[in-house]
Amino acid sequence: MAVEDSMAQRVLACTGCHGPEGRAARDGYYPRIAGKPAGYLYNQLANFRDGRRHYLPMTRLIDPLSDAYLREIAQHFASLDLPYPPPRPAQVSAEVLARGEALALRGDPARQIPACAQCHGASFTGVTPHLPGLLGIPRDYIAGQLGAWKSGSRRAMAPDCMAQIAKALTADDVSAVSHWLAAQPLPASAKPAAALPAPLPMGCGGTGGEGAAR
Known part of the structure; x- marks a missing residue:
C-alpha cells in the first residue's frame, strides 16, 4: 500500500505526544505546537538537538535531522490554524x-x-x-x-x-x-x-x- 509522502505524514511521531495535529495533550505536560511561530518552534527543536533542552525522546527523535529539515517541521506546525x-x-x-x-x-x-x-x-x-x-x-x-x-x-x-x-x-x-x-x-x-x-x-x-x- 502506498504511503502518503507529506510533511503531515512524516510528523505523526510528534502528534503521538503533542496530540492530534499538534494540539496540546490532556496529561498537562506536553504543550500545543500547532500555530506557534515558526522561528520559536525551530529554536526549540534546535535546542533539544543541541543540548540546551533535555528530554531524551525528543533528542533521539530529532538528533539526526538537519537545520533545513527542522525548519520544514517548524513551518508545518506553524501553518496549522486549529481551534483551542x-x-x-x-x-x-x-x-x-x-x-x-x-x-x-x-x-x-x-x-x-x-x-x-x-x-x-x-x-x-x-x-x-x-x-x-x-x-x-x-x-x-x-x-x-x-x-x-x-x-x-x-x-x-x-x-x-x-x-x-x-x-x-x-x-x-x-x-x-x-x-x-x-x-x-x-x-x-x-x-x-x-x-x-x-x-x-x-x-x-x-x-x-x-x-x-x-
Missing part, C-alpha cells in the same frame, strides 16, 4: 490569581521582572517569528518550564532572558502566574501578533533582536 479548547477554571484563591495577573500584565519592576505581555504580546498569543503564545497551555507545563529555567535544566541561546526572569521568581510567583495564564480564554484571533509595540525589555537570544538592555 476552553481553559479549565483555576482551582486557587482570588488572591493567587490577582498575583498572577499582576506579574503577567505589569511584572515587578522592583525585582527587575518584566511583564509577560511585554515579550509575549498584549493578548499573550505570541509574536512572529520567535515569541510563543502563553495561552492554551496546561498549567503544569508552564510551571514546569519556569522551574526548569530556574534550576538551569532548560536553557536557550544567550542572552538567556527567560532563565534570568525565572530565577527572580519565587515558587509562589511561578504558581500564581501559571494558574492565571492557564485559566485565560483565547481572544477571537489566537494567531501571533506581527510585531511588539515596543522593544523587548531585555536582551533575549534567538529572538532576532537584542532588546532594550543586556
Whole structure:
C-alpha cells in the first residue's frame, strides 16, 4: 500500500505526544505546537538537538535531522490554524490569581521582572517569528518550564532572558502566574501578533533582536 509522502505524514511521531495535529495533550505536560511561530518552534527543536533542552525522546527523535529539515517541521506546525479548547477554571484563591495577573500584565519592576505581555504580546498569543503564545497551555507545563529555567535544566541561546526572569521568581510567583495564564480564554484571533509595540525589555537570544538592555 502506498504511503502518503507529506510533511503531515512524516510528523505523526510528534502528534503521538503533542496530540492530534499538534494540539496540546490532556496529561498537562506536553504543550500545543500547532500555530506557534515558526522561528520559536525551530529554536526549540534546535535546542533539544543541541543540548540546551533535555528530554531524551525528543533528542533521539530529532538528533539526526538537519537545520533545513527542522525548519520544514517548524513551518508545518506553524501553518496549522486549529481551534483551542476552553481553559479549565483555576482551582486557587482570588488572591493567587490577582498575583498572577499582576506579574503577567505589569511584572515587578522592583525585582527587575518584566511583564509577560511585554515579550509575549498584549493578548499573550505570541509574536512572529520567535515569541510563543502563553495561552492554551496546561498549567503544569508552564510551571514546569519556569522551574526548569530556574534550576538551569532548560536553557536557550544567550542572552538567556527567560532563565534570568525565572530565577527572580519565587515558587509562589511561578504558581500564581501559571494558574492565571492557564485559566485565560483565547481572544477571537489566537494567531501571533506581527510585531511588539515596543522593544523587548531585555536582551533575549534567538529572538532576532537584542532588546532594550543586556
